[in-house]
Amino acid sequence: MNFTFDGMDLTGRPGDTIAAALLRAQMRIVNRSFKYHRPRGLWGAWVEEPNAILDVTLNGVRTPNCRATTTPLAAGMAIESVNTALTARRDPLAVLDRFARFIPAAFYYKTFLWPSWHLFEPTIRKMAGLGRMDGTQDFVPAAPQRHETAELLVIGAGPAGLEAALAAARAGLDVVLVDDRDTPGGSLIDRAEHLEGQSPADWAAAMISAFRAAGGRYLPATTAFGAYDHGLFLLAQRRDHPAAPALIRLRADRAILATGAIERPLTFVDNDRPGILSLHAGQAYLNRHGVLAGQRIAILSTGDAQTAATQFRAAGAAVEVIEAGEGRAEVEAVHWFARHLRGLTLTDGRRIDCDTILASGGWTPAVHLHCQTGGKLDWREDIQAFVPRADRPQILTIGAAAGTFATDDARSDALIAARGDRPALRAQDPVRKAWPQLGQSRRAWVDFQNDVTVKDVELAGRENMRAVEHLKRYTTLGMANDQGKISNMPGLATMAAIRQVPIPEIGTTTFRPPFDPVSLATLAGPKREALFAPPKRLVLEPLHRAAGALMREYGGWLRPAVYTDVEAEVSAARDHVTLFDGSPLGKIDVYGPDAARFMDFIYYNTMGNLKPGRARYGFLLTEGGIVFDDGILFRLSEYHFSVSCSSSHVDQVANLLDLWRQDQFDPDRVFIQDATPHWATLTLAGPKARALMARLDFGIPLDDAAMPHLSVVQKDGMRIARVSFTGDCSYEISVPARAAAALWQRIVTTGRDFGLALQGVEALAILRMEKGLIFVGKDTDGTTMPHDLGFAAPREKKQVEFVGKRSLFTETASRPDRLQLVGLACQGAPLPVGGHATAPGQPASQGYVTSAAHSPTLGKPIALALIAGGLGRMGEEVEVYHLGQRRRATICPGCFVDPEWERLNA
């Protein structure tokens, strides 16, 4: 399989990861480090890899920051290193490393403070930004998402996970086994450990066959990256590069974590040189891919490395095993010359020639998922590691993840866990400690990916950033995309040594999802672009579009903003008649014998005495007395009301009604149904509306006596209401949605003789502003009470209890300087919405402009504003301050056009 790396043509084999192919091609330097641009090679062979984060282009799609150790190689991949000005081998910015002593941890915080971080940020980001996006590219295609359930979820298909999954499946449980590798076997394969006379691959394959035969579901190439409440696990299922992984949300009654352990590095001077790998990674490359990490290998290990050494020798390498850790000689120097590792010198004087160092500083159990659910950890002195505490009733951890490293022990524990019992703790042979040494004159790396050294941790200690969470943020230790899988423990141990306390007293930082980086496309799934928060659509949308409407979103609905010209539409509504699609207006039915009493309790205004066939404007309040919504209430019959709430607010109002209904009323005597989607509402407004209604001939009398302002008639399945949001005579005709198109066409045709114009939402916003009519949430805020809007009568007179009543009589509710809704008159351009009103020349805000526009009817600017004590300050002059500009304005009543409301009945 041919591919390129930094422009070089290379060849890999099927089954290789990118990392295995690079190692096979003897690419020792695969990247540069984030901060110092030091040459870096592979350290790990799987998710723990900190260095080999590469940009991969395949079939024209560039995917930044692919981890080489977990990305399968595909023919034709163009792979590029990151953090480099040229290539991984030759990077002129490597000169930065010479100045390392001047750029320690927190250097950026301290240095680039003045005059502004933003001045330096672009350059620094460019120098250290990991992978590069291809800005010309569209999003990668959406990733599929699906839901699953299981009685038992087993995570990890190593020896422990396989045993547990098979035993549980055979016991009749519905079991899902998840493993992030393509093939089962886990660490057995890495170590080439034979079981029951079989090769690890054969043994694991046989286990999977038996598991499937017992009804188990096995999900390979799937990473369980997040564990959440009530047994929810998020799984990312790999797909062929560059497709983003699929997301599976799996809810399990119980889970068994057999997630294994991660090998720790040894922290010696220049321990980040290319050619220094984890011992386990060296074994994995040999046993999985047939790639030998080097020809002359020095193994530095705190544990038994003889099996591994034998394997390397059998493959043809010269191997020297050196015991590392407490009481043994330390590495004094790593010899690096002409971009090659040449050997090392120990403190006892020994000099070892080698081209590769395989290091093992012990094992850190992969406890991430246990901790993500809130599980705590216990420190185990024997293995120098944190293991899960037995505090998650539904989650059991087994095998190396629980600190039980021997395969036989892990397998017997698996059988116990499969039954739902918690295996007992097994004492392990004590490991030699190998924590970082303080006070070294040269740099030893703790976090490879973020270039954090022991000296940086010591600096953090000196500057009192001693708590683990402070240490993490001050030095960026563990903040890279490997989330400190290999660096957290050495970092904590270093801080423990600085503070001279035991490691468990330091604690760990918080483990949060994801365990492994997840593509945003995986998390977003199909919910993006058109499917991201899709708006509600009008049944008449095709007709609006045919009429040339500009459609925009208003309160969750896609509505006609304007058809031709906003001001022309306003003028048509004042001079002739307009047709407006008011379908989103709320139509919440309230029925039942207690409906009238319910409406009285729900509304600020008295509603119980409303006559059938009549309507009334009113406010819905929160229990805190704040205006929640406004609108017209229709009484259709003795036991039937319809709440016509704001278009953008229907769901919230319907639920508010339901909560009060169930809390304060007999739910068998009041019923609520949101019928908004059932109806389409066409509104005719303007001085010729009544004449047009007469011509349309719905068979109802239209005179003021039979059908006055604020009345409603039901006829032939229609509801015809006479209400007005423009100040002119206006009718709302509601028909079942399926009948809307025919009615619309009929009105448009008939309306020609009356100068009918189509009117969009923008024109309505001006028409209502000219009348001082509010939009709740625009002309009110989180402090507005109804008496601030000039509706004080119910507060003073309504005797019965209603929602929010007591709140209207608090000290705050009675203050004279409350923000009250008024108009503002001015000259010139409309006032800026959001501009603050002040006393002339004064800085203190006295309120702000809520709505403003040019009034085509009056030929001058108008505005609504919430002003402190505004209702008592008519005629007073204020200044409106906005973005450094001050404008004069005069407080006036909010109703600018026809203040006597004579046009309503004209």
Place this chain on the structure above:
Amino acid sequence: MQSFPCPFCGPRPEPEFLFVTEMGKTRPEPAAEVSAPVWAAYLHDVKNIKGEVAEVWQHLPCGQLYLMRRDTTTMAVLGVQSFRKGGAA
């Protein structure tokens, strides 16, 4: 994401639910006889108990309020009960 059992619809995912109030709050009435501190306590005071709590929740798709007892430390749901007369328990 938690999974809550609605007494009417069975186990459903957390985003379908609305926390309404802690159980045991009574609306003080009539307004004219309610002191400011009593009203303020009704509006704003919550116990936020660490451990076992009884709360009113609403399952939004069916709209029904119900009583849910749960443990705020373990997130375990201890039981649910409908408020309907003779309703599902």
